[in-house]
Amino acid sequence: MSFFKKLRESVSKTTETVTHKFMSGLSKTSSSLVGAMDAVFTRNKIDEELYEELEDILIGADVGVDTTMEIVDRLRQEVKERRIKDPAELKPLMSEILVELLQGDDGETVVNVQEGALTIFLFVGVNGVGKTTTIGKLAHHYKQQGKKVLLAAGDTFRAGAIEQLEVWGERVGVDVIRHQAGSDPAAVMYDAVQAAKARGCDILLCDTAGRLQNKVNLMEELKKVHRVIGREVPDAPHESLLVLDATTGQNAMQQAKMFNDATNLTGIVLTKMDGTAKGGIALAIRRELEVPVKWIGLGEKMDDLQPFDAEQFVHALFGKDIEAEVAEG
Numbered sequence: 573m574s575f576f577k578k579l580r581e582s583v584s585k586t587t588e589t590v591t592h593k594f595m596s597g598l599s600k601t602s603s604s605l606v607g608a609m610d611a612v613f614t615r616n617k618i619d620e621e622l623y624e625e626l627e628d629i630l631i632g633a634d635v636g637v638d639t640t641m642e643i644v645d646r647l648r649q650e651v652k653e654r655r656i657k658d659p660a661e662l663k664p665l666m667s668e669i670l671v672e673l674l675q676g677d678d679g680e681t682v683v684n685v686q687e688g689a690l691t692i693f694l695f696v697g698v699n700g701v702g703k704t705t706t707i708g709k710l711a712h713h714y715k716q717q718g719k720k721v722l723l724a725a726g727d728t729f730r731a732g733a734i735e736q737l738e739v740w741g742e743r744v745g746v747d748v749i750r751h752q753a754g755s756d757p758a759a760v761m762y763d764a765v766q767a768a769k770a771r772g773c774d775i776l777l778c779d780t781a782g783r784l785q786n787k788v789n790l791m792e793e794l795k796k797v798h799r800v801i802g803r804e805v806p807d808a809p810h811e812s813l814l815v816l817d818a819t820t821g822q823n824a825m826q827q828a829k830m831f832n833d834a835t836n837l838t839g840i841v842l843t844k845m846d847g848t849a850k851g852g853i854a855l856a857i858r859r860e861l862e863v864p865v866k867w868i869g870l871g872e873k874m875d876d877l878q879p880f881d882a883e884q885f886v887h888a889l890f891g892k893d894i895e896a897e898v899a900e901g
């Protein structure tokens with residue numbers, strides 16, 4: 573069975589809606605990245621110049637230098653082993669390599685939800701990356717699954733952040749535990765955990781500050797919040813999720829390194845993938861950080877957050893060609 577056919581089959585197991593969301597959310601990256609690659613794949617021979625052009629395209633799409641080198645090296649190797657001569661054959665090969673690269677170890681993107689017990693997620697990230705929106709979207713997601721959800725307004729640095737979380741709480745129909753602006757976020761977390769236990773909640777989603785007087789203070793605050801949660805519920809937080817804005821490109825990589833030192837991240841939420849033509853950042857993050865991307869944000873609406881799935885992702889980038897290949901059999 574061809575790679576495309578297998579890919580199409582696995583993708584068709586999921587709903588059409590999800591496929592559509594990935595395709596429309598990633599359309600900017602798809603047309604710029606795959607669009608540029610198409611010009612290379614129509615060249616008349618596979619030579620050094622072709623590989624160099626592919627490298628430029630990948631780096632230009634924020635794939636990152638190391639990851640780009642790895643992709644192009646894999647491509648060279650497969651071309652040699654499979655004795656490929658026609659540049660047109662590089663396109664399916666490229667998508668195959670990208671799926672493998674994005675897939676990682678089995679179960680890596682599984683979200684650590686405790687069945688029948690309280691699950692706590694801590695969200696970290698600088699201001700404006702989409703932290704509050706992501707918390708709102710996930711609250712909606714888990715509420716739809718019939719779970720009892722509570723939110724903790726841990727960004728006490730900005731009064732606006734507390735209000736924004738309350739707006740999401742109202743929109744989704746879940747309660748928010750909050751204190752006054754300027755109060756100790758660790759105290760908010762303590763109260764939120766007690767409230768979640770007393771109310772028999774399934775999921776507690778904790779917002780945190782993205783900015784303080786300085787970076788050291790912020791990291792110390794996050795460590796403290798982490799400690800307080802862990803003291804109240806063993807093994808919590810069950811996920812420490814860094815929210816990154818895909819449109820900030822390589823800046824996102826630097827933020828990831830900084831937060832990883834302070835909070836021992838378990839996953840990344842990559843937002844605003846719909847707003848960038850450089851969605852290649854997902855590949856760089858997956859490869860260069862030792863933390864898996866668990867969700868991607870594909871828009872501003874409540875249901876525009878999708879669990880990260882390598883096949884769906886690549887399918888959305890190379891979509892039309894996969895349909896065509898399957899149609900040809």
Ligand SMILES: Nc1nc2c(ncn2[C@@H]2O[C@H](COP(=O)(O)OP(=O)(O)OP(=O)(O)O)[C@@H](O)[C@H]2O)c(=O)[nH]1
Nearest residue numbers: 699700701702703704705782843844869870871872
């Ligand atoms: N297009 C798009 N916009 C998004 C996505 N996620 C969040 N946003 C938008 O990004 C902006 C910032 O999101 P917030 O949730 O306020 O960001 P935050 O990290 O909580 O920022 P602060 O409240 O400043 O700490 C808002 O206008 C959101 O609607 C996404 O996946 N796609």
